[in-house]
Amino acid sequence: MPRTNHLLVLLLVMLGLVLAGCGKQSGGLPTTYGKRSGNAGASVNGTKVLSEMFRSAGYWVKSYSVVSPSLLKNDVIVWVPESFEGPNYEFQQVILNWLAEKDGRTFIYIGRDFDASVQYWEEAIQKVPPEQKLDTMRQRSLAIQDFDELRNFIAEEEDYYFFKTERDAPRRVAKSLRGPWAKDIDASKTNIVLRTRILPATTDALYEGYDTLDSDEPPVYAVEDIDVLLSSRGEAIVTRMGSDYSDSQLILVTNGSFLLNLPLVNPEHRKLAAKLVNQCDRDSYSPETVAFLETGDYVDIRRADDTTDATSGWEWLSKWPLNLVGLQMAWWMIVLCFALYPIFGRPKQLPAAETSDFKKHIDSVGDLLEATDDHAYAQLRLQQYQQIMKGDAVYRRSKTRRGEGK
Structure with missing residues (x-):
């Protein structure tokens, strides 16, 4: 199946989530956040569609759950954390060093x-029958309640070096769009929802306290240029922090309201996602690999490489009890194959069975006589044979009548 058709099928499936199944309990709606593989890839909060857009553009796409040397070999890293917290100090240093290590x-x-x-x-709510509308409104209220409970753990204000956050900004929808990415986008048809305000750092803030003579200082110069690619009423939605010298860049996206699976059903959102994919293709460099970093409450940074951090789709074989039962079944299947289908060397042609061997006839008659378990009868049959061969009269075995003795 061509990649474009595969992406179209994914979008139709996500559209079916909206048009069909409305009115079901929320327990049946997959809502896992920030995953692209496995069952979570079909979640309304998944990144399967976005990853397929990268794949359709010619990139090799993988998923990682930890920061390891194998992750840092990729050309593009898309970090979609399940946590509301930004990068800690250690991860900030990893990002800066990774951007400065290789151009593009x-x-x-x-x-x-x-x-x-x-x-x-x-x-x-707009699509269900009237008798299901009340239940759908209840499900919407529960979803809002669950999400607000998660937001309560966000700090009111936080500084993550690359940006600052303000939690208590009111919920708002971007009605107008500005910036280079706003070209050919109909803002009236988008549905970009903004909550926490993300304030990109300024160049002065990045270099504050930076010692150019200290060789141990992180390479801040990798993100010294700051450009707002998409904004609404002066608020940055997508920001590029990069360097024209190395052509490396850090792209900050306020949230996934136009990049997750369900929002990408919207054609205008897909245009914005395509601009994000195209932004990764630099003028002087052509990246080839994209890694989706899918983390939970914290970012696990490993200095030694871990060959199991990249998900391939076969991870379920390593989970209990399949890891125990599966290995035993595989071992027995191998033994069965060797037992049923062994061929050692060239196959030989066995000699054909002879049908004119009189000895086999004698053996067969002997077996039949032995099966009767009657010695007298066997002797009588042998005498009859001898009489026939000598030409004498044939004697038959007398039958014992009922009521008479033998």
């Missing part, structure tokens, strides 16, 4: 402050 690299951060399940139930 791109690190994409997608903020967490969005839940597509709320959008799902909002759209479902």
